[in-house]
Amino acid sequence: MTHDEMTHDQTVARDGAREALLSALEPHLSPGAAGWLSEARERIAAAPEAAATALPAVGRRCGRGPLRAEGTGWDGWSVDDAARVVLLLELPCTGDALAARLTDLYRYGDAAERRGVLRALAVLDAELGDGALPLVHDALRTNDTRLVAAALGPYGGARLADHAWRQAVLKCVFVGVPLAVVDGLARRADAELARMMADYARERTAAGRDVPPDVAGFLDPPTAGTRSPESPESPDQKV
Amino acid sequence: MRIFDPHIHMSSRTTDDYERMHAAGVRALVEPAFWLGQPRTSVGSFVDYFDGLVGWEPFRAAQFGIRHHCTMALNPKEAGDPRCRPVLELLPRYLEKDGVVAVGEVGYDSMTPEEDEVFAHQLALAVDHDLPVLVHTPHRDKAAGTRRSLDVVRESGIAPERVVIDHLNEVTVGLVADSGCWMGFSIYPDTKMDEDRMVAILREHGTERMLVNSAADWGRSDPLKTRRTGEAMLAGGFTDADVDQVLWHNPVAFYGQSGRLVLDVPGEPTDSGALFAGNSVLRGGRA
Ligand SMILES: [Zn+2]
Numbered sequence: 297m298t299h300d301e302m303t304h305d306q307t308v309a310r311d312g313a314r315e316a317l318l319s320a321l322e323p324h325l326s327p328g329a330a331g332w333l334s335e336a337r338e339r340i341a342a343a344p345e346a347a348a349t350a351l352p353a354v355g356r357r358c359g360r361g362p363l364r365a366e367g368t369g370w371d372g373w374s375v376d377d378a379a380r381v382v383l384l385l386e387l388p389c390t391g392d393a394l395a396a397r398l399t400d401l402y403r404y405g406d407a408a409e410r411r412g413v414l415r416a417l418a419v420l421d422a423e424l425g426d427g428a429l430p431l432v433h434d435a436l437r438t439n440d441t442r443l444v445a446a447a448l449g450p451y452g453g454a455r456l457a458d459h460a461w462r463q464a465v466l467k468c469v470f471v472g473v474p475l476a477v478v479d480g481l482a483r484r485a486d487a488e489l490a491r492m493m494a495d496y497a498r499e500r501t502a503a504g505r506d507v508p509p510d511v512a513g514f515l516d517p518p519t520a521g522t523r524s525p526e527s528p529e530s531p532d533q534k535v
Numbered sequence: 536m537r538i539f540d541p542h543i544h545m546s547s548r549t550t551d552d553y554e555r556m557h558a559a560g561v562r563a564l565v566e567p568a569f570w571l572g573q574p575r576t577s578v579g580s581f582v583d584y585f586d587g588l589v590g591w592e593p594f595r596a597a598q599f600g601i602r603h604h605c606t607m608a609l610n611p612k613e614a615g616d617p618r619c620r621p622v623l624e625l626l627p628r629y630l631e632k633d634g635v636v637a638v639g640e641v642g643y644d645s646m647t648p649e650e651d652e653v654f655a656h657q658l659a660l661a662v663d664h665d666l667p668v669l670v671h672t673p674h675r676d677k678a679a680g681t682r683r684s685l686d687v688v689r690e691s692g693i694a695p696e697r698v699v700i701d702h703l704n705e706v707t708v709g710l711v712a713d714s715g716c717w718m719g720f721s722i723y724p725d726t727k728m729d730e731d732r733m734v735a736i737l738r739e740h741g742t743e744r745m746l747v748n749s750a751a752d753w754g755r756s757d758p759l760k761t762r763r764t765g766e767a768m769l770a771g772g773f774t775d776a777d778v779d780q781v782l783w784h785n786p787v788a789f790y791g792q793s794g795r796l797v798l799d800v801p802g803e804p805t806d807s808g809a810l811f812a813g814n815s816v817l818r819g820g821r822a
Contacts, residue, residue, distance in 0.1 A: 352631040356795060404582075406589035406632045440594050 302390045306423050310385045313419040317378050317385075320365040321358075324375045329358045333379055340386040344397055347383060351401055351409045354379045360408075372445065372477055373415065380412025385419065394420065395427030402431050410435065411442050417451035429455055436464050444468060445477045453479035462489045466496065468510075475510040490514050536560040537779060538761050541786040542567055542669070542701060542721065542748035545603065546584075546592055552751070552758045553599035559762040563602040563798055565790060566592060567640045567669055570612040572753050574619075581609075581622045589632045597801035604796065606639035606669050607632075614653035615645070623656060630664040636793040637661075639669025640701070643680045646673070651687070658691035667697040667792045669719075672707065674727070681707040685714050697792055699746055704728055705736065712740055717789050721750035722760035730760065730767040737768065742780050746789060 302310075325333065336353075339346040358379040363370055370378065387397055398420075402413045414435055417428050428451065435447035448464055456464065465478055466489075475481055493514035497507045507515070538561045545553070545566050556564075566588060575581060588605040596603035607629045609622040629635060638661040643650050661668045670688065673680040681700060688698050700711045701719030704727070711718045718740070722730055733747060749760040757763075765778045790796055 348628060349631050352633060355633045404628050406586075406634060407591075407594060408633065410590075438591070440591060442594070 300389065300391060300393060302423065306390065309419065309422065314382060314385045316368070317382050320363060320368065320370065321375065321378050321382070324361065324363065325358060325379075332357045333382065336383055337386045340383055341388055344387050344389060347387065347397070347401055348404070350383055351380055351412065352406060354383070354412070355408055369450075376408060377412055377415045380409065381416045381419065384413065384416040390423045391425075392427060395424050398424075398428055399431060402434070407440055407442060411446045414443065414446035414449065414451075418449050421451050421454065424451075426455055432456065433460070436460070436467065439471055441471050441473050444471060445473045448473075448478045450479045453481075453484065458484075458486070458488070462486075462492060465489060466492050469493075469496065469508055475513070485514070536762060536765050537562060537783045538765070539783050539786040540564040540748055540758070540761050541699075541746045541790065542719065542750050543758060544569060544750075544752035545596060546587055547753035548751060548758060550595070550599070553596060553601060556758050557599050557601055559759050560765075561601055561758075561761065562800075563604070563786075563796075564596070565604045565606060565636060565669075565786070567606040567637075567671075568608055569610045569640050569671075569752070574613060574616060576618055578619070578621045578625065581619065582625065585625075585629050589629070589634045593634055600801055602798060602801060604634050604636045604790065606637040607635050608639050608641045608657050608669075609653055610640050611642050611644040611650055611654070611671055611673070615647050615649040620653075623653065626657070626660060627664070630660060630666060633795055633797075635666070636790040636795050637667040637669050638664070640671035641668060642671040642684050643673045646676070646680060646683060654684075654687055655691060658688065658693055661697070662691070662693055665793075667699070667789060668693065670698060670700045670716075672700060672702045674702070677702075677704070678706050678710075681710055685710060685716070688714075688716065696744075699789060701746075701748070702727075702750070705732065708736055708740060712744075717744045717746055717785075719746045719748060721748050722757075722764055723750070724755055724757045724760070730764040731771075733764050734767045734771040734773070737773070737777075737781065738771070742773075742777050742785075744785070745781050746785055747781055 336350040340350060355376045359375045361375050363373040363375050363378050365373065387394060389397060398413050402410050405413060413431065417424065432447045432452040435443040438444065444467060448468065461484060465475065468475055468478060493511050497511050497515055500507050538559065540561055543564050543566060545564065568585065568588060585607060588607065593603040607626060609619060613619045630638065638657055641654050641657045643654065658668060670684050672684060684700060688695065695715030699717035699719045702721045703711060703718055708718055720728055720733055720736070722728055722733055737745060747761055747764050749758050750756060751758040761782055765782050768778050768781070787796065787798070
């Protein structure tokens with residue numbers, strides 16, 4: 297990824313995502329907040345460095361409550377998540393330059409900003425390639441459930457290698473991130489993940505502890521390694 | 536008793552402390568950036584420390600029902616170290632963060648020319664970023680250090696009501712009372728300042744512009760000293776309203792000048808910051 301011009305498809309993808317996010321945000325934003333957001337968009341489009349001061353201000357400017365957007369693929373998003381993604385879609389760069397910019401914003405971001413960057417990766421997937429994968433790995437090294445969950449969105453779900461992805465799913469169980477937030481769980485769950493879950497369940501049982509319901513979903517029937525809780529009948533699993 | 540500890544270094548404390556603090560009534564706190572007990576040798580150490588103050592530590596606090604905020608600065612003990620000086624260039628970025636409610640701890644350790652420069656520079660940053668300032672006063676040569684700190688604050692042009700001068704005692708409180716700055720007191724388990732002497736100071740100087748903190752860190756200290764001071768106030772004839780003013784309303788008013796305090800209860804529906812609250816720390820998850 298070294299190109300520096302967006303393709304037509306990439307521009308269309310950004311426009312579509314921006315429009316959908318702005319309409320989901322509309323009921324949440326006061327006129328003042330909406331005005332601030334559109335000014336911040338203009339500032340970033342004109343000079344991407346402006347994102348470094350706009351991103352940290354999003355929570356106090358736009359609010360932090362849950363985004364009401366059922367069935368949109370943004371379950372669990374907050375208002376500030378959506379507003380940050382809207383801002384990031386204005387970055388006037390693509391490919392490696394975009395990955396470098398996102399990496400800087402993540403590196404010097406607080407936890408909420410980092411989550412915003414992780415949320416944006418799915419929309420920008422085609423522009424980034426694997427360029428933002430180190431951010432996903434960084435988030436998965438933390439014990440912050442907000443970051444672990446955001447790292448397992450569609451970008452991480454599509455691009456993490458099998459071993460890293462399985463470890464991340466198991467980590468969710470350990471730190472208490474519901475597996476419902478793992479994008480594409482049914483598609484990617486495989487026999488090895490089922491084995492890991494079964495071993496974990498055995499450890500819990502041996503210790504006289506209960507097995508979390510999310511894990512139990514992998515054990516029914518106990519030997520069927522390729523089942524997943526999201527879609528027990530799903531036939532197309534990677535093995 | 537509702538408590539806001541305006542100065543406590545939680546990164547050095549355990550989850551047991553968070554539990555005991557919550558049980559004692561602590562619902563909000565400010566963790567000032569300070570030194571670690573030994574010198575840092577590179578800017579990278581500060582970046583990781585600052586990341587913790589706006590990342591992991593607020594997350595950890597929220598698991599125990601406590602709102603965590605912080606202040607950021609290059610602290611006086613490391614201000615003279617050329618290896619740390621470039622931190623000043625990083626600060627503008629961190630001073631924009633949501634959880635950062637003041638510039639601090641700034642001030643003097645040994646009262647050197649380097650410390651003068653760094654102190655004045657950071658007061659200017661506070662004005663630029665529209666933030667209040669937390670000023671540490673030195674433990675050695677305290678009265679002279681306090682006087683000189685007040686001079687530097689005055690020269691900077693920052694409004695005195697946006698400044699707290701911390702770690703005061705019977706000798707230094709009067710100077711600060713006259714300056715219009717807020718007065719901070721760190722209550723320690725040793726002889727520097729204790730809760731009964733604090734009550735005597737409140738009796739003499741009143742409860743306005745007064746902040747009481749535990750300053751608990753990796754040294755000998757007690758995160759419940761705020762609570763103990765509240766109890767000593769009640770035993771000494773102060774009312775519940777006086778205690779609430781000193782231990783809650785005053786810190787809220789002082790740090791509220793940042794416009795960035797968040798005082799809702801972590802884990803409640805309005806709190807998007809911890810969608811899966813109560814897990815990774817409480818369950819001991821070490822994944
Ligand atoms: Zn301190």
